Amino acid sequence: MLNSLLSIAVDLTLITLVLALAAFGLAIVYGLVGVINMGHGALLTLGAYLTWQATAWQIPFPLAVLFAACGVCVIGLIFEHLVIRHFYERPFDTLLLTWAFFMIVTEVIKIVFGTDLRTVSNPLPGAIDLGGVRVPVYRATVALIAVGVIGATAWLFYRTSLGIRIRGLIQNREVAGLLGLNISLTYKIVFGIGAFMAGLAGGLISPMLSIDPYIGNVYLVRSFFVVLVGGMGQLLSGTLIGSFFTGGSETLFALFSSQAVAQTAVFALAILILRFRPNGILKNK
Amino acid sequence: MSHANSTIKRRPRAAHFGGENAAAFALLALLVVAPFVAGDYIAYILPQYMLYGLLAVSLVMLWGVVGIVSFGQAAFFAIGAYAMGLCMGQSDLGFNSGYAGLASGALAGGLLAGVTGWFLFSAGVKATYFVLITLALSIITEQVAVSQSQLTGGFNGMFVNRMALSPFEGGAIAGDIALYFFVLGVVAVVYALLRWLMASSFGTVLAGVRENEDRLTALGYRIDQYKTLAFALSGAIAGLAGALYATTASFVSPSLAGVLFSTQVVVWVAIGGRSSLLGGLVGAMVVATASNYLSATMPQYWQLILGVAFMLVIIFFKDGFAGMFARLGQRLRPREVS
Amino acid sequence: MSALLQTQGLGKTFRGLAANADIDFAIEPRSIHCVIGPNGAGKTTFLSMISGHLAPSSGRIFYNNADITRLATVARARSGIARKFQTPSVFHGLTTRTNIELAALRGSGSRGERRARIDEVLETIGLSAQAQRLAAHLSHGQRQWLEIGMLLAMQAKVLLLDEPAAGMTAGETAATGALLQKLVAERGLAIIVIEHNMDFIRDLDAEITVLHLGRVIANGRFDEIAADPRVADVYLGQQA
Numbered sequence: 001m002l003n004s005l006l007s008i009a010v011d012l013t014l015i016t017l018v019l020a021l022a023a024f025g026l027a028i029v030y031g032l033v034g035v036i037n038m039g040h041g042a043l044l045t046l047g048a049y050l051t052w053q054a055t056a057w058q059i060p061f062p063l064a065v066l067f068a069a070c071g072v073c074v075i076g077l078i079f080e081h082l083v084i085r086h087f088y089e090r091p092f093d094t095l096l097l098t099w100a101f102f103m104i105v106t107e108v109i110k111i112v113f114g115t116d117l118r119t120v121s122n123p124l125p126g127a128i129d130l131g132g133v134r135v136p137v138y139r140a141t142v143a144l145i146a147v148g149v150i151g152a153t154a155w156l157f158y159r160t161s162l163g164i165r166i167r168g169l170i171q172n173r174e175v176a177g178l179l180g181l182n183i184s185l186t187y188k189i190v191f192g193i194g195a196f197m198a199g200l201a202g203g204l205i206s207p208m209l210s211i212d213p214y215i216g217n218v219y220l221v222r223s224f225f226v227v228l229v230g231g232m233g234q235l236l237s238g239t240l241i242g243s244f245f246t247g248g249s250e251t252l253f254a255l256f257s258s259q260a261v262a263q264t265a266v267f268a269l270a271i272l273i274l275r276f277r278p279n280g281i282l283k284n285k
Numbered sequence: 286m287s288h289a290n291s292t293i294k295r296r297p298r299a300a301h302f303g304g305e306n307a308a309a310f311a312l313l314a315l316l317v318v319a320p321f322v323a324g325d326y327i328a329y330i331l332p333q334y335m336l337y338g339l340l341a342v343s344l345v346m347l348w349g350v351v352g353i354v355s356f357g358q359a360a361f362f363a364i365g366a367y368a369m370g371l372c373m374g375q376s377d378l379g380f381n382s383g384y385a386g387l388a389s390g391a392l393a394g395g396l397l398a399g400v401t402g403w404f405l406f407s408a409g410v411k412a413t414y415f416v417l418i419t420l421a422l423s424i425i426t427e428q429v430a431v432s433q434s435q436l437t438g439g440f441n442g443m444f445v446n447r448m449a450l451s452p453f454e455g456g457a458i459a460g461d462i463a464l465y466f467f468v469l470g471v472v473a474v475v476y477a478l479l480r481w482l483m484a485s486s487f488g489t490v491l492a493g494v495r496e497n498e499d500r501l502t503a504l505g506y507r508i509d510q511y512k513t514l515a516f517a518l519s520g521a522i523a524g525l526a527g528a529l530y531a532t533t534a535s536f537v538s539p540s541l542a543g544v545l546f547s548t549q550v551v552v553w554v555a556i557g558g559r560s561s562l563l564g565g566l567v568g569a570m571v572v573a574t575a576s577n578y579l580s581a582t583m584p585q586y587w588q589l590i591l592g593v594a595f596m597l598v599i600i601f602f603k604d605g606f607a608g609m610f611a612r613l614g615q616r617l618r619p620r621e622v623s
Numbered sequence: 624m625s626a627l628l629q630t631q632g633l634g635k636t637f638r639g640l641a642a643n644a645d646i647d648f649a650i651e652p653r654s655i656h657c658v659i660g661p662n663g664a665g666k667t668t669f670l671s672m673i674s675g676h677l678a679p680s681s682g683r684i685f686y687n688n689a690d691i692t693r694l695a696t697v698a699r700a701r702s703g704i705a706r707k708f709q710t711p712s713v714f715h716g717l718t719t720r721t722n723i724e725l726a727a728l729r730g731s732g733s734r735g736e737r738r739a740r741i742d743e744v745l746e747t748i749g750l751s752a753q754a755q756r757l758a759a760h761l762s763h764g765q766r767q768w769l770e771i772g773m774l775l776a777m778q779a780k781v782l783l784l785d786e787p788a789a790g791m792t793a794g795e796t797a798a799t800g801a802l803l804q805k806l807v808a809e810r811g812l813a814i815i816v817i818e819h820n821m822d823f824i825r826d827l828d829a830e831i832t833v834l835h836l837g838r839v840i841a842n843g844r845f846d847e848i849a850a851d852p853r854v855a856d857v858y859l860g861q862q863a
Contacts, residue, residue, distance in 0.1 A: 036413055083600065095413055096354075096555070096599045103548065103592030111585050217544055221424055224417050260432035267421045274418065275408050486728055489717075493725045496714035503674070503712070504777055505700030505729045 007133045008255075012248050014139050020243035021146035022205065023223035025197030027239045028153070030227055032170050032190045034091055035084065038098040039076075040198050041220025042105035047072045047202025048211045049109055052118045061123040065203035069196050075105070076195025080188055088187060102220075109213045118211040142204045149200065153193070154236040166190065222246055225270040231279050246270065304614045305480075305563050312567065313473060320465050328461045330577070332468035332533045334570045339472050339526035341553045341569035342479065342562050343519045349560040350483055351515050352495030353412065357419030358550045360426040361398055361520040363542030365390030365527025367430065367437055370445045370537050383448025387528045394524020397422075399517030406509040406516070423547040430539035442538030445531045468529060472566075475522060479562060491515055549573075552595045557605050564607025625688060627652045627813050628673070628704070628781050633682035634837075635668050642668040643837045646682070652780070653811040655803060657824050659848075660834035661857055666817045667709060669834065670783050673815070674706040675699045686781070701729070705779035709786050711766040715759040719750050719769060722758050726773035740776060748772040748802070764795040768802070775806070782806075782814045788823045800826045833857070 026040045037043075047068045054064030079101055087094045124138040157163035168175075169186045202216070209215060230242025246266060253262035316335070320328035340362050347353045372386035401422065405415060430437045437443055450467050482488055493501045494508050494515075501508055531537045540546060550569075557568015572591070579587040598605055626649035633646040643665045650656045658666050671677040673684060675696035683692045691699060700706075714722050723744050727737045745751045748768040753761060758769060767787055774782050787803070788796040800823055806812050818824055824831065824845065831848050833841040835857045841848055848854055 036417070083596070086600075092354075092412055093599060095416060096551075097596060099548070099551075100592055100596035100599060103552075103595065104589060107586075107589035107592055111589065221421060224421075228414065228417070258432060260428045264425050264428055267425050271404075271418055271421065274410065274414060275404055278408065278410060278414070486724075489721060489725060490728070492717060492721075493714055496716045497712060499708075500712045500714065500773075501725070502696055503700055503706050503708075504726050504773065505697055507697055 003132050006131055008251075010130065010133050010135055012244070012251060014135075014143050015247035015251055016240070016244045017143035017146040018139070018205065018208075019219075019222060019226060019247040020150060020239050021142070021197075022201045022219045023226035023243060024146075024150055024153070024235075024239055025194040025201065026220075026223045027227045027230070027235060028197060029191055029194035031235055031238075032157075032166070033088065033187050035088070035094045035098065035191070036091070036224075037194060038095060038220070039079070039101035039105060040098075040194075040223060041216030041218075042102045042109070043072050043076060043195055043198035043216070044202040044205070044219050045109060045211075045213060045216035046075065046105060047199035048120075048206035048215060049113050049118070049202075050199070051203035051206045052120050052211055053113075055120055061120075061207075065200065068203040069199035072199025072202070073192050073196040076198070077188065077192045080191040084191065085184055085187065106213055106216075113213070115213060120206040120211070122207045138207060142208075145204060149197070150236065150239065153197075157235065221267075225266070229270055229273050304611065305561060308610075309476070309480075309563050312563070313469075316469055320462055325461065328465050332465050333530060334573045335468055335472045336526045336530040336533065337550075337553070337573045338566040338569040339475060339529075340523050340550055341557065341565040342476060343522040343526065344550055344554045345559060345562050345565035346479060346483065346491075346522075347515060347519050348554060349558075349562075349565070350488065350495060351491045351512060353512065353516070354416050354551070355419040355516070355519070356416050356547045356551060357398075357401075357422040358519070358523045359547035360419075360423040360542050361394035361523035362527035362530070362546075362550075363426055363430065363537070363539070364397060365394045365524030366445075366531035366537040366541055367443070368393045368524070369448075369528035369531040370443045371436070373446050373448065373532065381449055381451075383450070383532060386448065386532065387525060390528025390531075391521045391525040394527065395517045395521030398520020398523075399513060402513040402516035402520075403509075406512040409509070420544070420547065423542050423544060426542035427539045427544075430542055437537075437539070440539065442536055445535050445537055447535065448532040464533060468533060471525075471529060475525070476562060476566065479522070483562070487511075552591055555595055555598045555605060558607025560604050561607035561611070564605055567607075568605060626650060626685075627687065628815075629685045630673070631683050631685070633669070633672060633684065634680050635665075635672060635677060636680045641837050643672065643679075646834075646837075646839055648832060648839075650781070650813045650815060652813050653807055655807055655814045655816060655827055655829035657816045657818060657827060657829055657831045658834060659818060659824060659831060663836075664834040665837040666834055667785055668837070670706065670785055670815065670817060674704060674783055676706075700777070700779075703778070703780035704783065705774035705777055705781070706783040707767075707770045707774060707785055707787060709789070711763070711770050713758045713766055713769050713773070716757065718755050718757055719761065720745065720754040722769055723772050723776045726776035730776060730778040740778075744772045744776045747775065747805075749798070764791040764799075767791065767799070771802070775810075780812065782812055784814060784816045786817055786819065788818060788820050793822075796820060796823050797826065799823070803827065 022044060025043070026037055029035050029037045029040075050068035050071045051061075051064045054067045055061060059067065083097055083101075084094055087097060122138050124141055127134040127136050128140070129135075157167060165181065166186050166189070169181050169183060170190075173183060201219075205219075225246045226239060226242035228242070229245050230238030230240070249269060250262050250266045253265045257265075316331070319331060340358055343361075344355065344358050347355055368390040369383075369386035372382045372389055375382055401418075405418060410418070431439055434440075447464065450463055483491070490501070490506060490511055493506070494511055498508055527541070553569035553572050554565045556572055557566070558564025576587060576591070579590075602608060604611070629649040630646055633643060633648070634641065635643040646669060648656075648669075658669060660666055668677060672679045675694060675698075679692060683690055685691065686699075686702065686704065691702070694702075714725065717725075720741065723741050724737075727741050727744070730737065730740065732740065742751070745754055748771060750761075750765060750768060750772065753765065758766060761769060767789070771782070771784070771787065784803075788799050791799060803814055803816070804827070807814060816827065816829075828845065831841075831843060831845060832839055833848060833851075833854050840857065841851045841854050843851070
């Protein structure tokens, strides 16, 4: 009994952290520049494919992931520079444009990599024993990386002068403009970091599943719920709580029913929360 | 407080374009002669595209008139289609199961949209969140369709018989041509009714919702009620289109509710013209027809081209092709007092 | 006789700061009442509490002797309290006539009566010739009139006008003043006006309430107010 509880707890922790990693890029871009990046899922997929490609070139896995994250970051920046930067004033149009971006990236992935399933071999096979519960080493590592990355980014935004400048800029554009701060560059940096995070998450997730051009879709919708449930603008606590809620309840529901029913239940629950706590479960209006 | 935000939102477009009537009659004439001129395959396939067109129309009345974008139209379409499938599967309803299917398809779509809409609009959920939730609605519907296989046939889908067009048992109206004109009739009537409704007081209030919600509230309108009604009507039209589609295509599968199909509807409307019911209708028919041919000849690139076209329309041509034609028409015609 | 609209001890605090405090105010039918005061005096806050856009922190609002303090904006609008916003709030993408029509649909009467009312309102606000133009193509002043026209078309009894003459030429300002006086005389409306333009206020020749830091510091006709040293202090203090 105790053992199975522990096992559930470990499972929940791993799922929460991996989901938080996947959602973090979306949370940054939405929370800081107010763009709902519908292309987030496609960037995640792209990160997985680039990681696969790099490992196929015999590049060691950690470098492959880094290569993928940088590649995705560059793609994201190009899109930002060509299109999105002209539309920050019109959030609804950015939603449609990033959706078009999602379609384009997905199709390019299909053209370049084909639609066959790809697999990245697990760089850290095996499992450790934690009080009688077997924890896969790689998943645990990714969870730890997630904690590190989210912590580091939060530190960047809340503790460094660059981060404070960025947040100041975003909170008051007029004043920042008067002070001569470069608004468009700041937005670009934020968008780039978001894309980098998506690529990183895609790369790190790639050994856990078979890669197809649509793997990002599932994460896209889950990530939205993470952000919506956690509440925008609450980078650290919001993302973690949203992930815990979304990933956790899905795991719990799946214990009693099928995966599909569990996901449906979570969606329904997330919609309920959105209806009664439109600013996330932390904030009461 | 600041006077700086007196910048006018540049949306000087009415809910309809001049010349839409003429274009609609031209299209109707074209569709009436098409099956006789273009042959059997057209008579078989065109009704499906007309129903895509009707689905697009259900989005135009939201996006173009009320200013709400729903990524969930495919969900209502699929629910209507499954409703038709289930009705046609009952052998002894005691009355024409095809018409029962159409009614329950429209009802199911309208009910789901109405309940969802009331639930969200009464809380004043933001437009962007509305998009995300309706997208989730499509995904949920697809998952339910896959998992409830004893009802829906799961991944394998569901075969649906052609409905008997004669309202009474044992009628003798049948065949592709008959079904073609039945579909054409339904699409034309729904389109005409919707045009009339959007020109009525109700439609004017909906346009007011698009233009300025605060002003409308200050005039004493309950905008959540208007939005809910509009969304329910839109869902009912999508459901009706889906039901008729099921019996026309003879097959329903979960992908009708999926993310990809949901997106297609938005793309059709964006390209055809979000501000014109006819634009959406034609956009859907043309793009779907082109998809059919081009995805056979260049399967890899077609979706990509569509994605790029979608992006370009959003950036450069807010009103799609209908808007371009309308502007062209205005330039050719002597200027009216405006 | 009792007032048409009345407030008792009305107050609003934002995060501990009093934007409005203890405001007693009353307006009769067939009259104009101006609310003036320097920037930040709480004039718009006051108007927003009457229109229902802001919930008061204290005090009560009565309309036709009924307590409407907790009534929603929509319900107040339906009972005849109508507001014009500081920046003209019209339907840019619709024609002038359709703008008025949307308001007229809220009023009573048959289709024919409504049509007649729309024509009459367009005539009253001087926009008959502009009926088929999009509101987006009207001048700033015309848009102000259009918004007032909407309040007339919905058959409001109390008009709340937030800076109706803002951004108008001298000629347009005078025309607006004449329009308001005509509405009071011919339709018996009660009109609450917030304004900065002192020429406009003087020409309206109405009861005036002066707000400063959220409180009423003076009441009276224009000449009394102009002679009041406290009012002069407040305005001079602003200019210094």
